[in-house]
Amino acid sequence: MGYSEEWVTARARDAYRHGRATFDVRPERAALLVIDMQDEFVRPGWSPYWVPAATRMAPRLRRLIETCRAASIPVIWTIFDDTHLGLDRPHALRYLPHADTDWRRPGPATVWDQMGHRPDEALIRKPSYGAFYDTPLDTMLRNLGRDTVIVTGTLTNYCCGTTARQAYERGYQVVFGADVTATDDESMQEPELAVLRKGFALVATAEEITGRLTGPGPRPPG
Template structure:
């Protein structure tokens, strides 16, 4: 068979738009990762790095957090912070085009209080975009016996997308919340979801994630 340019382009387009990974979401295998829903990005007007779409999405994410607690699914939170005096941050970050607004964190980063993080839920302070980079996340997940991560939070195309890719590379099944993530330019949301959908993750809405967790709750150990 001779594969035409039109055929291969159509096949790729279909995978970007509609591709679905072929695994089920089982509560006993899952951990929920809540990425960087911190004051800096979510608290309205608090910093120049505020992501309004993340604030709007937060109530939906909060409902999933409660559903995961009820289902005994571990909830692991992260914040992007100044750890170890910045000495563990990737050196090249200083050369990237992040406009300096002059704003500085007045204190260590904290999860936005409206989301109600509990003291018995792990908080990882990470030095870079991905939650696996120079953190104990991989060890924590393996100790919990979890091989599936549900990635939520902000920013979709930076910390969330990088975490999804890092999880994929470590052999985890990755579920990515299409309406449980947010970024600072809404036009960038769907292009990132398309790439993840084709090559890295099962991209689902909050309702779809809840439905699968409920449907598969009786299949513990399967």
């Protein structure tokens, strides 16, 4: 007996739309990654790279950050920045349509002040999309004893999605925030979530993530 084209297509479509990873989200094993919620992308009207959807979802993300702090879950921030004179940035970037950075930033890239980054929370300056590329993030997570990452921030289909894939490839359990990520064209949000849902991550809303983190009682170690 073979499989029909209709059957395999319907099966794939269902996984893109409704697939759910089955791992447990344990607060003592999780870390929250806040990707690139910086002035360039989130501060209204401040740069040509402003992502209005990121500004709108920022209060929801702030609430999730506070939930994680209350649960003693490390919060790790990233900034997409010019590092090492740009010599550590992927060479092919210069050939891509979004390589134009011909505008003047008034000082170093910073987390948008409305996000409430704290001095006792790690901040990684990364040279490319994924937060694992040429950064100490993997070492930091392993030193913290964390094997689950909750990915939030902007842009969904660039820095957040790439970080999720890199985490998956390194053996982490990945939780991806469906409504605490945002991108510059909102029609691209669900297609990216669909791919992540089927192949890389547990895709969940902030409310669902909070429920998993604050659910009943402590779990046994292991």
